[in-house]
Amino acid sequence: MIIHVDMDAFYASVEIREQPELATLPVVVGGREGRGVVAAANYVARKYGVRSAMPISQAKQRCKELVCLPVRMPLYIEASQQIHDVFNRYTPEIEPLSLDEAFLDVTASEHLFKNAENIGRMIKRDILKQTQLVCSVGIAENKYVAKIASDINKPDGFVYVSAEKQQSFLDPLPVSRLWGAGKVAQQKFRQYGIETIADVRRQSDVFMQSIFGKLGLHFLDLANGRDKRSVSPERKTKSISHETTFEQDVDNIEVLRACLTDLCEQVTARLRAKNYKAKTLGIKLRYPDFKTITRSVSLTEADNVTDIFLDKAVALFIKARKENRSAIRLIGFAVSGLVKDTGLSDADEADKILAVQADLFGNSKEPANKRKTEIDQIADKVNQRFGKKTVRRGRSYRI
Numbered sequence: 001m002i003i004h005v006d007m008d009a010f011y012a013s014v015e016i017r018e019q020p021e022l023a024t025l026p027v028v029v030g031g032r033e034g035r036g037v038v039a040a041a042n043y044v045a046r047k048y049g050v051r052s053a054m055p056i057s058q059a060k061q062r063c064k065e066l067v068c069l070p071v072r073m074p075l076y077i078e079a080s081q082q083i084h085d086v087f088n089r090y091t092p093e094i095e096p097l098s099l100d101e102a103f104l105d106v107t108a109s110e111h112l113f114k115n116a117e118n119i120g121r122m123i124k125r126d127i128l129k130q131t132q133l134v135c136s137v138g139i140a141e142n143k144y145v146a147k148i149a150s151d152i153n154k155p156d157g158f159v160y161v162s163a164e165k166q167q168s169f170l171d172p173l174p175v176s177r178l179w180g181a182g183k184v185a186q187q188k189f190r191q192y193g194i195e196t197i198a199d200v201r202r203q204s205d206v207f208m209q210s211i212f213g214k215l216g217l218h219f220l221d222l223a224n225g226r227d228k229r230s231v232s233p234e235r236k237t238k239s240i241s242h243e244t245t246f247e248q249d250v251d252n253i254e255v256l257r258a259c260l261t262d263l264c265e266q267v268t269a270r271l272r273a274k275n276y277k278a279k280t281l282g283i284k285l286r287y288p289d290f291k292t293i294t295r296s297v298s299l300t301e302a303d304n305v306t307d308i309f310l311d312k313a314v315a316l317f318i319k320a321r322k323e324n325r326s327a328i329r330l331i332g333f334a335v336s337g338l339v340k341d342t343g344l345s346d347a348d349e350a351d352k353i354l355a356v357q358a359d360l361f362g363n364s365k366e367p368a369n370k371r372k373t374e375i376d377q378i379a380d381k382v383n384q385r386f387g388k389k390t391v392r393r394g395r396s397y398r399i
């Protein structure tokens with residue numbers, strides 16, 4: 001059996017845990033001074049129509065009393081690690097999807113803890129005990145159904161779908177629940193009067209293929225509850241990425257750059273938390289017509305200093321804007337080519353030697369890179385330890 005665990009309003013919930021007096025107020029994490037975008041919204045804010053990836057200014061229009069808090073990535077990483085420690089008590093087969101979401105294959109450990117349903121309950125209980133945070137849990141035979149199950153009763157959901165009940169669970173759901181059915185596909189379904197998963201299931205292979213091509217067969221599989229994807233544990237991290245989908249397309253360059261800065265800070269903070277350096281960075285942009293481009297560039301040497309990645313990311317972004325000025329639906333930032341940070345790179349070594357040599361001539365200088373690394377380390381520490389005043393890059397909001 002597969003368990004999908006998804007934390008509820010994760011960043012916002014961590015902040016409210018730190019400042020419980022905010023619990024009854026509409027809270028978002030992600031912006032200051034009316035700029036930037038919402039990274040997470042608590043459920044009180046969602047009642048006002050505030051959503052993730054919405055520009056803060058728009059969120060404030062919808063909810064005048066909105067409390068906006070800055071992102072404190074180190075805190076969320078710490079909570080995420082505690083959550084993963086809980087997972088590890090029950091299975092090593094863990095596939096993280098993001099800081100607050102993971103698939104667990106508990107097939108091999110089910111009998112040790114009675115059954116999968118019981119494991120799900122223990123995980124929910126342990127996470128609450130360990131982190132004072134609430135999650136939603138979905139349990140099913142495969143990833144597809146488990147993910148729907150965790151989502152359908154959010155927040156504080158717990159849905160177990162036995163093999164026998166799987167089809168009756170899926171049948172009444174709308175076609176938008178089919179993984180991969182975006183707006184275009186949904187419209188096509190509507191054209192043919194196909195509204196629910198049960199409706200999809202009644203269609204033939206030939207018909208589905210004629211309408212959707214290969215995707216048609218994939219939809220048929222899902223509608224019948226067939227999903228062969230296995231849980232693939234993150235044995236070795238290959239890349240780290242973050243992306244934001246805007247609820248409404250954004251063409252305000254300041255919002256886009258602030259968002260890219262946020263993403264870059266979040267990704268590089270994760271790099272440092274995992275003790276990695278990365279050699280390559282890339283941006284991803286999706287336009288309103290769903291056309292998606294990626295642009296990447298490699299550093300001369302692996303690094304984890306935020307400013308170094310940010311400069312390159314902004315350069316890639318500006319270049320891409322020159323090629324295509326249309327509004328943006330999604331923006332993403334990723335790093336890859338990860339290597340363990342041994343604390344000393346070749347360049348640091350070289351810098352040290354140079355510094356010593358320079359010293360011989362009485363003009364020793366601290367390598368510039370080292371200073372930047374120290375700034376990042378201090379920022380990470382301050383953000384982690386001291387609650388309310390956090391260190392962020394000013395230009396994330398003043399561009």
Ligand SMILES: [Mg+2]
Pocket residue numbers: 006007008009010100101
């Ligand atoms: Mg979540």
